Amino acid sequence: MKLTLKDNLPFTTVAIAYHGAVIQIPNVLIDTGSATTILAADIVASIQIVPSPQDILYAIRGIGGSEVVFNRRVDYLQVGECSLRDFEVEIGGMDYGFEINGILGMDFLARAEAIINLREMKIEFGDVDARVKGAIR
Amino acid sequence: MLWSEIRRAYPSQWLVVEALEAHTTSDRRRHLDRLAVIETCPDGSAAMQSYRYLHQQYPQREFYFVHTSREKLDIREQTWLGIRRGRETNT
Numbered sequence: 001m002k003l004t005l006k007d008n009l010p011f012t013t014v015a016i017a018y019h020g021a022v023i024q025i026p027n028v029l030i031d032t033g034s035a036t037t038i039l040a041a042d043i044v045a046s047i048q049i050v051p052s053p054q055d056i057l058y059a060i061r062g063i064g065g066s067e068v069v070f071n072r073r074v075d076y077l078q079v080g081e082c083s084l085r086d087f088e089v090e091i092g093g094m095d096y097g098f099e100i101n102g103i104l105g106m107d108f109l110a111r112a113e114a115i116i117n118l119r120e121m122k123i124e125f126g127d128v129d130a131r132v133k134g135a136i137r
Numbered sequence: 138m139l140w141s142e143i144r145r146a147y148p149s150q151w152l153v154v155e156a157l158e159a160h161t162t163s164d165r166r167r168h169l170d171r172l173a174v175i176e177t178c179p180d181g182s183a184a185m186q187s188y189r190y191l192h193q194q195y196p197q198r199e200f201y202f203v204h205t206s207r208e209k210l211d212i213r214e215q216t217w218l219g220i221r222r223g224r225e226t227n228t
Contacts, residue, residue, distance in 0.1 A: 008223030041185060051181030053204035059167050062217040068201050093189040
C-alpha cells in the first residue's frame with residue numbers, strides 16, 4: 001500500500017466494514033507513537049457507526065490536548081491487502097485543525113506485522129489474514 | 138449532582154455532562170465525582186456533536202457525552218502526547 005507524505009507525516013488509506021457496509025477512508029496517519037487506532041466520527045457516521053448507550057468512553061488527555069472518544073468493534077479494518085477481523089477502533093471528533101481522518105496505531109500495525117518502507121514509500125504486511133483463516137479451518 | 142441522581146432525573150436520555158470534580162485511579166479509570174448536566178440530546182450523534190462544539194469552545198472544561206441507561210460510567214484514561222507536524226509542504 002502506498003504512503004503519502006503530508007507535512008512530513010506518512011498517510012495512507014484504510015477500508016473499514018461495519019454491519020456489512022464498507023467505506024474507504026483516505027488521509028489516515030500511520031503512527032507508531034499511538035497505541036490505539038482512531039477514526040473520525042464524521043466519516044464513519046456514513047456506515048452507521050454512531051455513539052450507542054453502552055459504549056465505553058476513553059478520555060484521552062495530555063500535551064496534545066484532550067478528547068473523549070468511544071470504542072467500537074468493526075467487522076474488519078483493512079489496509080492494502082491486509083485485513084484484520086473484529087478489530088476495535090476508537091471513534092472521535094478529531095478536531096485537530098488539520099486534515100486527518102484517522103490514526104493507524106500500533107494495535108493494528110503490530111498485529112498486521114507491518115513493514116513501513118520509507119525508501120519506496122509503501123507499507124507492507126505479513127500474511128496475517130491467511131494464517132488466521134488457516135487456523136480456523 | 139451525582140451520576141445516580143442524574144440517572145433518576147433524566148431516565149433513558151442522552152446528555153452532555155460536565156465533570157466538576159473528578160479523579161483518576163491507578164487502574165487508569167476516570168471517576169466523575171460531581172457532575173453538571175449541560176444539555177439533553179435526542180440521540181448519540183447529537184450528543185457527540187454538542188460535546189465536540191463545547192469542547193472546542195471551552196477546551197479547559199471536562200465534558201462527556203453519556204446515556205443514562207448506563208448504571209456506572211466506565212471512562213478509561215489514555216495519555217496522548219500529540220502529533221508533531223512538519224512545515225506545510227506542497228508535494
